């Protein structure tokens with residue numbers, strides 16, 4: 001802790017001088033100045049009529065003993081009380097890392113029921129720290145980060161992973177900032193350096209044009225957000241047991257309030273980051289009805305509907321569907337690009353998909369350069385035919401529409 | 403209302419290439435732009451000022467050349483600009499960057515700080531929330547609409563996975579914005595003239611009272627070990643035959659790969 005004078009606010013009124021029992025405040029160039037006599041007694045704080053004096057929490061310059069930190073932690077995010085699938089992927093990755101380090105794997109769950117905590121154990125967690133406090137039901141950065149910071153300070157894990165989802169990417173940075181440790185965003189691969197026990201955090205940068213390996217060698221925990229759908233889930237074992245540890249938020253304060261959660265589109269069509277199959281459409285659809293056709297195919301294959309920016313700009317579909325540099329980054333098992341030219345800003349959001357199927361009239365369209373399978377032709381001929389064939393294959397008549 | 407916008411000058415990513423022999427970035431000849439998300443942050447700040455009054459200050463931490471980004475922002479209508487530039491800032495990761503920017507925001511007495519959702523060079527999206535924690539103020543990410551703003555209160559829509567949340571906060575607050583929020587204005591002629599003549603403040607680490615152990619390379623917990631080119635995608639296959647044959651072949655392939 002130390003006391004700070006905000007010289008922008010200070011008017012030089014000298015009110016504070018007499019409040020200081022240690023003669024630590026002097027006037028320099030018409031402004032109050034706190035000198036080295038300050039004992040951080042805080043007596044001056046209330047003396048200032050301008051509110052120019054404040055206390056600053058200073059991180060103690062602790063000699064960092066990284067050996068003290070043990071264990072791998074996974075933040076299991078929930079939405080509407082259900083653990084998000086990215087949490088199970090993190091447990092898969094976390095298990096592998098914990099095995100290599102011969103240490104424990106723990107999960108942290110806020111705002112869901114004990115049965116969800118139990119699921120985390122079946123998916124590989126040894127311990128689950130969990131809180132059912134209603135303050136965690138809806139995602140709110142301040143309570144989430146405050147309790148997570150408290151838990152990490154207390155238990156000192158060496159690795160902390162969270163999903164690179166809107167939730168994880170919003171509040172985990174606060175946690176890392178407060179703990180004075182490094183955070184690597186949106187990792188696509190995690191390895192252990194056997195010699196140093198350091199976590200090698202691999203992630204794309206510059207719009208996917210390069211990959212970088214990031215280390216956090218001298219601080220702990222090593223923190224990373226991990227891109228959904230790139231890590232493999234671990235083994236589910238119904239009989240697996242573990243420890244469930246209820247935790248309570250202590251002295252949590254919040255200045256933000258989540259008033260309402262509004263769903264814009266049904267989950268099946270929009271949850272792009274978790275979908276196995278994505279059917280995306282671009283300007284080549286020609287009109288908003290085109291998306292109806294894509295929805296039909298998506299319904300049949302159990303996929304979600306994505307789009308290029310051009311289609312969003314045309315107003316044919318909402319922004320939440322946009323894939324690409326200024327939209328979502330996705331990597332499903334199969335990505336259909338229908339009537340999308342393949343601009344680099346679109347490619348960076350989808351090129352790590354396992355299989356890319358491009359349907360485009362123009363054989364020269366750059367999308368074919370990244371496509372696993374390309375079909376040159378009119379999507380309005382191809383997709384209906386494709387739908388028909390799938391239905392035939394599944395023995396569904398025309399009436400059995402998906 | 404004292405509004406501070408954090409902007410970053412970034413290479414236009416579409417053009418960034420990696421030299422496959424040395425595994426380093428080829429930056430020569432790559433144009434620099436204001437990070438696209440930050441354009442929306444500037445626009446948001448100008449609109450807030452128009453609504454409730456106040457002052458818009460743009461800040462950036464970067465090399466001396468980053469001054470051009472600040473002048474561009476001034477030409478759009480920002481009132482003031484600060485360039486945080488110091489050798490000691492070099493090599494900052496997101497932690498050190500956020501610390502440095504937060505010291506500057508503190509010195510400016512910011513009521514509202516606006517950042518882009520992420521910078522397109524690193525795509526980390528960490529600097530905004532980290533700054534808020536350093537300043538001990540709340541933040542709201544991915545703002546797509548500002549519903550209401552008053553001297554000490556703001557209500558916004560926060561974009562989430564399958565819709566949006568309505569979130570309220572006290573002020574001071576830090577916001578990160580997505581492009582859906584607004585359409586950045588073009589610079590006016592008057593703005594361009596003013597920007598040309600404007601004096602841009604240059605602050606070093608001692609000007610913002612930064613702790614030397616927390617800035618630049620020294621203050622950065624993370625290190626880049628190496629960079630490399632992404633694996634090239636294999637197996638591009640143009641299907642052949644009539645459309646019907648192509649579709650049959652595709653279904654065949656997908657079934658073989660157990661994807662259907």
Ligand SMILES: Cc1cc2nc3c(=O)[nH]c(=O)nc-3n(C[C@H](O)[C@H](O)[C@H](O)COP(=O)(O)OP(=O)(O)OC[C@H]3O[C@@H](n4cnc5c(N)ncnc54)[C@H](O)[C@@H]3O)c2cc1C
Nearest residue numbers: 282283284308309310324325326327339340341346361379
């Ligand atoms: C800073 C910045 C950020 C951006 N971010 C994104 C982003 O996040 N996501 C994104 O997608 N874009 C983004 N863009 C825009 C991007 O550059 C392209 O403009 C956009 O992706 C083009 O969309 P499209 O492929 O749908 O349209 P077009 O480029 O117009 O392509 C339409 C394609 O459809 C084909 N076609 C037409 N009719 C048919 C038919 N009947 N059957 C089959 N094929 C047909 C055409 O041959 C053509 O190839 C960004 C741009 C900038 C500058």
Ligand SMILES: Nc1ncnc2c1ncn2[C@@H]1O[C@H](COP(=O)(O)O)[C@@H](O)[C@H]1O
Nearest residue numbers: 408409463517518520521526527528529
């Ligand atoms: N060096 C910088 N100077 C000013 N603002 C920055 C800087 N780096 C990041 N920002 C701000 O933080 C946001 C997120 O950046 P990033 O965390 O790097 O993705 C950007 O959109 C900017 O608003």
